[in-house]
Amino acid sequence: MKTQSCVVKGAKNVDIMTQDIQYDDNPEQTLIQIIRGGICGSDLHYYQHGKIGNYEIKHPMVLGHEVIGRVVKTHSSRLKIGQKVAINPSKPCLQCKYCLNGESNQCENMRFFGSAMYDPHVDGGFTQFKVVDTAQCIDYPQDAPDEVMVFAEPLAVCIHAVKQAGDISGKKVFISGVGPIGCLVVAAAKVLGAKEIICTDLSQRCLDIAHQMGATKTLLAHEDFTEYAQHKGEFDITFEASGHPSSIERCLTVTKAKGKIIQIGMGANVPNFPIMSLIAKEIQWIGSFRFVEEFNTAVEWLGTGKLDPLPLLSATFPYQELEQALITAGNKNDIAKVQLIFTE
Ligand SMILES: [Zn+2]
Ligand SMILES: [Zn+2]
Incomplete structure (x- = not known):
């Protein structure tokens, strides 16, 4: 045919x-x-x-x-x-x-x-x-x-990314870059019980969508992040979803010592990778790629209206x-x- x-x-x-x-x-x-x-x-x-x-x-x-x-x-x-x-x-x-x-x-x-x-x-x-x-x-x-x-497919990618962080219930989560993938990470993190979800992006329009999808607080990329960098960082888990070198640097600054960074943003190579803060803060940097059984989870969540x-x-x-x-x-x-x- x-x-x-x-x-x-x-x-x-x-x-x-x-x-x-x-x-x-x-x-x-x-x-x-x-x-x-x-x-x-x-x-x-x-x-x-x-x-x-x-x-x-x-x-x-x-x-x-x-x-x-x-x-x-x-x-x-x-x-x-x-x-x-x-x-x-x-x-x-x-x-x-x-x-x-x-x-x-x-x-x-x-x-x-x-x-x-x-x-x-x-x-x-x-x-x-x-x-x-x-x-x-x-x-x-x-x-x-x-x-x-x-x-279903992009949500599956995001559920897989959140699962890479282990149990996130009650955790403080930071998401850098809230295009479609970042926003679906927001929604998945909310369903899986994150306590606070704070997002940043260059675009106010993207931040507004992130807010509708469950972000607790949003900040434009040029705003002041000093309060989140205190005590070696405030966030248990960070999702880097932009791939920009400056975002990667910020993620390392605001993630607490022993915290996890999940890398989903596919960007260019980072010229001056801040390897020292990764070592000194004992950050776990975890890649995330596609999905396994999370496709079925995504279909179920969407089909039952658990997430919009x-x-x-x-x-x-x-x-x-x-x-x-x-x-x-x-x-x-x-x-x-x-x-x-x-x-x-
Ligand atoms: Zn896709
Ligand atoms: Zn195979």
């Missing part, structure tokens, strides 16, 4: 392409009609630069990894035809040492939607119809709004207007999350 797909061909070069797909009655697979998708930083990066790091777009690749859809054909007794499901975009090998150890986000052979890491690239979910593994289809209460459920991501939704476009949607999503001053509609 035919499907129309949102593809990237290189820097500033995207297109809507008609492709052939085959649903060959594989018992493990399900044919999905995509309903909606969220544009993520990596989609935007492929559009703007034609690559992420060393992974360059060598041939047209379908973008998108934040999608929900409707079951069209399946052999699974777990799924019903016509039912809406969230699509887990990660496909670990389940055989490498990390997969066998329950750390499938570190899979050595991970095939993640919309990634140019391999050649041929792994196509993403911004397409009308897609064949996925039945295991990637996660069901949820059918009355949950589409625009809410599309947040909608303050982050800035604009919605029909998929045919892909390029306009990407340009809009690139306007970080005014826009948080942009979604594409494939069908109602």
